[in-house]
Amino acid sequence: MSTLAAQNPTPILSLEGITKDFPGVRALSAVNLNLYPGEVTALVGENGAGKSTVVKVLTGIYQPDAGLIRLHGEPASLSTPNDAAGMGITAIHQETVLFDDLSVAENIFIGHAPKARFGMVDWNQMNDQAKALLNRIGATINPTTLLRDLGIANKHMVAIARALSIDASVVIMDEPTAALSHKEIEELYLLVEQLKSDGKAILFISHKFDEIFRIADRYTVFRDGELVGDGVIGDTNSAELVELMVGRAVDSVFPQRTNELGETILCVEGYSHPTEFDDINFSLKRGEILGFYGLVGAGRSECMQALFGITRPSSGNLIINDEVVTPKSPADAINHGLVYVPEDRGKQGAITALPIVDNIALPSLKTTSNKGFVRMAQEYALAQQYTQRLELKAAALDQHVGELSGGNQQKVVIAKWLATQPKVIILDEPTKGIDIGSKAAVHAFMRELASQGLAVIMVSSEIPEIIGMSDRIIVMREGRQVAQLDNQNVSPERLVREAAGITESSAA
Amino acid sequence: MSRVNAIDKKAIPNRLRNPVSRVLRSWEFLLFTVGVLIFLLNTQASPYFLDPWNLSDATFNFTEKAMIAFAMALVIISGEIDLSVASIIALVSTCMGFAVQLGFDTPALVLIALAVGAACGAFNGLLVAGLGLPSIVVTIGTLSLFRGIAYIVLGDQAYSGYPESFAFFGQGYVWWVITFEIVLFAIIAILFYVLLHRTSFGRSTMAIGNNPTAALFSGIRVSRVKFILFVLTGIMSAVAAICLTSRLGSTRPSIAVGWELEIVTMVVLGGVNILGGSGTIPGVVIAAIVMGMVTFGLGLLNVPGIVMSIFIGLLLIGVIALPIVIQRTKQRVAR
Numbered sequence: 050m051s052t053l054a055a056q057n058p059t060p061i062l063s064l065e066g067i068t069k070d071f072p073g074v075r076a077l078s079a080v081n082l083n084l085y086p087g088e089v090t091a092l093v094g095e096n097g098a099g100k101s102t103v104v105k106v107l108t109g110i111y112q113p114d115a116g117l118i119r120l121h122g123e124p125a126s127l128s129t130p131n132d133a134a135g136m137g138i139t140a141i142h143q144e145t146v147l148f149d150d151l152s153v154a155e156n157i158f159i160g161h162a163p164k165a166r167f168g169m170v171d172w173n174q175m176n177d178q179a180k181a182l183l184n185r186i187g188a189t190i191n192p193t194t195l196l197r198d199l200g201i202a203n204k205h206m207v208a209i210a211r212a213l214s215i216d217a218s219v220v221i222m223d224e225p226t227a228a229l230s231h232k233e234i235e236e237l238y239l240l241v242e243q244l245k246s247d248g249k250a251i252l253f254i255s256h257k258f259d260e261i262f263r264i265a266d267r268y269t270v271f272r273d274g275e276l277v278g279d280g281v282i283g284d285t286n287s288a289e290l291v292e293l294m295v296g297r298a299v300d301s302v303f304p305q306r307t308n309e310l311g312e313t314i315l316c317v318e319g320y321s322h323p324t325e326f327d328d329i330n331f332s333l334k335r336g337e338i339l340g341f342y343g344l345v346g347a348g349r350s351e352c353m354q355a356l357f358g359i360t361r362p363s364s365g366n367l368i369i370n371d372e373v374v375t376p377k378s379p380a381d382a383i384n385h386g387l388v389y390v391p392e393d394r395g396k397q398g399a400i401t402a403l404p405i406v407d408n409i410a411l412p413s414l415k416t417t418s419n420k421g422f423v424r425m426a427q428e429y430a431l432a433q434q435y436t437q438r439l440e441l442k443a444a445a446l447d448q449h450v451g452e453l454s455g456g457n458q459q460k461v462v463i464a465k466w467l468a469t470q471p472k473v474i475i476l477d478e479p480t481k482g483i484d485i486g487s488k489a490a491v492h493a494f495m496r497e498l499a500s501q502g503l504a505v506i507m508v509s510s511e512i513p514e515i516i517g518m519s520d521r522i523i524v525m526r527e528g529r530q531v532a533q534l535d536n537q538n539v540s541p542e543r544l545v546r547e548a549a550g551i552t553e554s555s556a557a
Numbered sequence: 558m559s560r561v562n563a564i565d566k567k568a569i570p571n572r573l574r575n576p577v578s579r580v581l582r583s584w585e586f587l588l589f590t591v592g593v594l595i596f597l598l599n600t601q602a603s604p605y606f607l608d609p610w611n612l613s614d615a616t617f618n619f620t621e622k623a624m625i626a627f628a629m630a631l632v633i634i635s636g637e638i639d640l641s642v643a644s645i646i647a648l649v650s651t652c653m654g655f656a657v658q659l660g661f662d663t664p665a666l667v668l669i670a671l672a673v674g675a676a677c678g679a680f681n682g683l684l685v686a687g688l689g690l691p692s693i694v695v696t697i698g699t700l701s702l703f704r705g706i707a708y709i710v711l712g713d714q715a716y717s718g719y720p721e722s723f724a725f726f727g728q729g730y731v732w733w734v735i736t737f738e739i740v741l742f743a744i745i746a747i748l749f750y751v752l753l754h755r756t757s758f759g760r761s762t763m764a765i766g767n768n769p770t771a772a773l774f775s776g777i778r779v780s781r782v783k784f785i786l787f788v789l790t791g792i793m794s795a796v797a798a799i800c801l802t803s804r805l806g807s808t809r810p811s812i813a814v815g816w817e818l819e820i821v822t823m824v825v826l827g828g829v830n831i832l833g834g835s836g837t838i839p840g841v842v843i844a845a846i847v848m849g850m851v852t853f854g855l856g857l858l859n860v861p862g863i864v865m866s867i868f869i870g871l872l873l874i875g876v877i878a879l880p881i882v883i884q885r886t887k888q889r890v891a892r
Binding site: 378382398410414433441445 | 759
């Protein structure tokens with residue numbers, strides 16, 4: 050298993066027992082990670098496994114609560130992004146964090162531009178050096194063009210040139226191929242090969258198994274913030290990786306369905322959007338929980354937001370109780386009994402600077418008010434009723450939502466939607482970023498809602514949750530609905546394969 | 558006993574602080590204290606200050622601006638701004654003057670004014686809420702546009718010859734020293750208090766200013782609310798234009814120049830967050846009176862207008878910096 054490690058005894062960078070805590074959540078739990086010169090290490094794990102936390106620790110954005118980072122064998126402290134860059138660690142992100150309105154050369158050299166007299170930028174030298182760097186990676190981009198005029202593939206090239214310009218010894222690539230075409234991906238692979246031959250250590254984060262097996266030398270698998278396996282890529286196969294990713298038995302902790310399904314309440318027919326999703330068809334019964342699984346960017350949230358009337362579909366019908374309603378606005382959807390609990394609590398779900406009671410009453414203003422005049426007593430009564438039902442923990446109902454923990458904020462958001470007495474509730478990543486205890490409470494509550502006759506759609510990227518909670522699962526990939534599975538015959542491996550588009554033969 | 562337990566176990570108290578402590582900690586209370594101080598200073602500064610007729614005259618310093626400030630407060634709370642209000646006054650006043658030349662009488666003048674004001678507001682609202690343009694840019698544009706039209710129509714001329722009955726709005730007294738304008742100011746203050754603090758429309762405005770995305774996701778018709786707010790501001794500008802034109806008895810294209818900044822100052826001094834999301838009508842009422850008193854007090858001392866604007870500027874910065882300075886000092890002492 051460790052043949053390669055024997056040839057490269059000292060890693061350039063190693064994490065030893067790194068732990069990172071957030072309020073209520075342990076994001077990383079004593080993880081180890083070694084990056085060797087001239088090798089690509091693939092970091093694999095479900096969403097929320099701790100991959101991006103590692104990237105942020107490595108780039109100096111987060112400080113670990115415990116553990117040691119060694120660079121070339123010496124303990125190193127990465128307290129700011131500047132430190133990390135100074136020590137030769139650079140990251141190329143999924144969406145490049147570069148400056149759209151600066152030129153290519155400025156983007157490459159920002160922070161360490163060549164200086165002329167009086168501290169002025171030496172533009173000629175900067176453009177020449179940028180050109181040389183871009184040539185080295187085989188990119189034909191004019192260094193004076195503005196970044197916003199480049200395509201996503203060329204932006205990646207600029208990011209890579211920037212990595213070379215600071216003479217990075219460690220290059221982190223966070224899902225670099227997510228937005229690239231086939232041809233561009235091939236070019237990127239060539240570049241990675243070149244970086245390898247230059248002796249750089251590369252951390253490659255990806256959900257796509259074919260590219261991991263194509264490009265990586267080693268793998269490291271995270272699950273729930275813990276290291277669950279690592280080794281040389283030649284010694285493993287995709288089935289083994291999937292098993293490591295998914296891990297534990299998934300059926301034990303989730304509440305089981307005890308109720309019978311009711312009549313069909315919601316029908317979606319041929320829902321399509323010009324860019325985000327295409328031809329989505331499904332139906333939903335009262336008392337049913339329908340899971341939507343897929344990789345990030347598969348178009349699940351976009352589809353749900355279109356059902357809720359935030360964006361308009363280019364074609365397709367939404368039918369509630371045999372009536373075509375196809376909402377034109379969220380207000381419209383709410384009137385028809387369809388509500389959406391968004392993924393981003395802070396930005397879309399709750400108004401954190403307003404009191405709990407205002408948040409809960411907001412979508413129900415029509416019912417709590419009388420001819421347009423608010424009735425505070427009714428608002429408080431409504432808030433009392435639903436916060437008690439969800440067992441919210443708060444000091445008072447006029448406390449600002451921003452002061453609550455993530456789990457309790459989520460309860461406020463769910464409460465505000467239940468107060469509208471919906472027929473269909475869509476929950477987008479309902480337990481993302483909340484602690485284990487609140488998670489279980491949300492799960493139990495979802496089951497209770499379903500048993501009372503509500504129809505529930507749950508979008509989730511967590512495999513145990515999707516399998517444990519759903520009666521049926523729809524898998525989306527690249528905006529398309531690729532599979533509809535009964536919970537009776539679904540395995541975690543099957544879900545991952547469908548979502549990533551791995552066929553039986555290539556998985557072996 | 559078991560009943561008491563069942564209730565106590567889960568119930569979350571409705572309110573964290575009692576109402577009295579909330580009032581004492583509020584911005585409005587701080588501003589009110591400042592207002593009382595300025596009042597006392599004024600009585601010391603000039604023996605004429607406490608004369609009822611003088612005080613009555615002093616109210617003209619803020620009543621017309623405050624009428625617009627109430628609507629402006631709602632616009633700013635919703636996260637937008639309207640800098641075209643003074644130019645709407647100019648255009649409305651010009652239209653009324655034009656109508657007078659055509660022989661229209663007072664009721665028709667009022668209707669024309671309200672219609673023109675509403676149309677100007679609707680134009681702003683359409684650009685901001687309909688097309689999604691930034692309100693600061695749109696209303697800087699209409700600031701030039703509306704007054705520009707007034708200049709084209711009037712040039713260096715002035716309209717006068719308003720009917721006698723029209724004079725009541727700006728010069729009339731309801732009873733003793735109580736002017737029509739101060740009564741109108743009070744009525745409008747109450748209406749806006751109810752609108753912002755007691756209706757679901759006001760709730761929606763507050764929510765939009767805090768987080769427009771979450772408001773949209775909560776089923777609030779964000780564009781519609783914003784459009785209505787701009788129309789409302791246009792109408793209130795028209796009401797102010799009626800009062801001002803009636804008080805002056807004539808229309809020049811330079812009428813109410815620079816008022817938009819004084820009105821925004823009034824709103825911000827009243828504790829409305831310039832970034833949107835919070836603010837109260839009582840705050841704006843107190844701020845209007847404070848600003849009126851400062852202007853009037855300085856006027857009694859024969860301080861020229863330029864110097865007055867220095868005082869208003871210092872007052873704004875001072876009152877806004879005060880709570881932050883107090884907080885910083887507390888933190889330093891705590892350390």
